Amino acid sequence: MYYVDTHAHLFLKEFENDLEKVISDSISAKVKKIILPNVDVSTIEKMLKVAKNYSENCFALLGLHPTSVKEHFNKDLEIIENLLKNEQIFGIGEIGLDLYWDKTHFSQQLIALETQLSWAKTLNLPVSIHIRNAWDETLQFLTKFNRNNLRGVFHAFSGTLEQAKKVIDWNFKIGIGGVVTFPNAKLTKIVENLDINNIVLETDCPYLTPVPKKGLRNEPQFIPYIAKKIAEIKHISEQEVAEITTKNAENLFNIF
Numbered sequence: 001m002y003y004v005d006t007h008a009h010l011f012l013k014e015f016e017n018d019l020e021k022v023i024s025d026s027i028s029a030k031v032k033k034i035i036l037p038n039v040d041v042s043t044i045e046k047m048l049k050v051a052k053n054y055s056e057n058c059f060a061l062l063g064l065h066p067t068s069v070k071e072h073f074n075k076d077l078e079i080i081e082n083l084l085k086n087e088q089i090f091g092i093g094e095i096g097l098d099l100y101w102d103k104t105h106f107s108q109q110l111i112a113l114e115t116q117l118s119w120a121k122t123l124n125l126p127v128s129i130h131i132r133n134a135w136d137e138t139l140q141f142l143t144k145f146n147r148n149n150l151r152g153v154f155h156a157f158s159g160t161l162e163q164a165k166k167v168i169d170w171n172f173k174i175g176i177g178g179v180v181t182f183p184n185a186k187l188t189k190i191v192e193n194l195d196i197n198n199i200v201l202e203t204d205c206p207y208l209t210p211v212p213k214k215g216l217r218n219e220p221q222f223i224p225y226i227a228k229k230i231a232e233i234k235h236i237s238e239q240e241v242a243e244i245t246t247k248n249a250e251n252l253f254n255i256f
């Protein structure tokens with residue numbers, strides 16, 4: 001029995017001094033596989049290096065995060081598209097729509113999302129999708145988009161139960177992280193009503209640290225706290241949560 005962390009930014013500066021220990025602590029906690037979603041063009045080199053140095057455990061995605069979509073996004077997408085041909089990549093991410101921080105480049109965010117979803121379809125790769133304050137816009141977009149052959153995960157899920165059910169119908173998984181351990185999380189109700197076969201675990205480290213480690217830097221080794229909470233909500237064993245969410249993640253990202 002082991003876990004997969006489907007969303008970890010181990011290549012950010014928060015980890016540059018002790019990455020080796022972070023990964024060995026993760027393995028000791030039975031979190032054996034870790035997906036690394038890219039952020040922007042400046043993070044690619046470090047991310048690929050981490051994926052190469054820890055190729056047994058770390059699996060890289062390539063993509064342009066919606067909050068990094070600015071005036072020069074076309075150039076950034078071109079750089080990423082070229083790398084897709086030469087690097088070992090397990091998916092496209094993280095990509096999506098974000099109207100929380102800045103609405104200025106929303107039309108560019110839509111173009112970047114469409115372009116990157118098309119790559120995923122062409123290359124038959126899964127996508128890791130980030131949505132913040134843009135659920136209606138995303139579903140509207142995906143309703144019209146040709147989703148044939150598209151699969152992926154809505155990471156750090158923040159929508160409603162109805163929205164979760166809709167994207168599950170569209171062949172997506174729901175990424176559940178530390179937020180589920182927060183008191184009164186509305187996510188509790190959603191997790192309660194979702195089939196465990198549609199859930200994958202994630203930390204989004206270094207952010208969103210689960211209770212009881214809140215206040216500390218988040219790390220993949222904290223995945224079992226998230227699994228424990230899901231087990232409580234769904235009245236199943238932690239073992240079952242681990243086995244099923246691991247199978248879900250391995251099938252989605254094709255990591256065996």
Ligand SMILES: [Zn+2]
Pocket residue numbers: 007009037094204
């Ligand atoms: Zn992220």
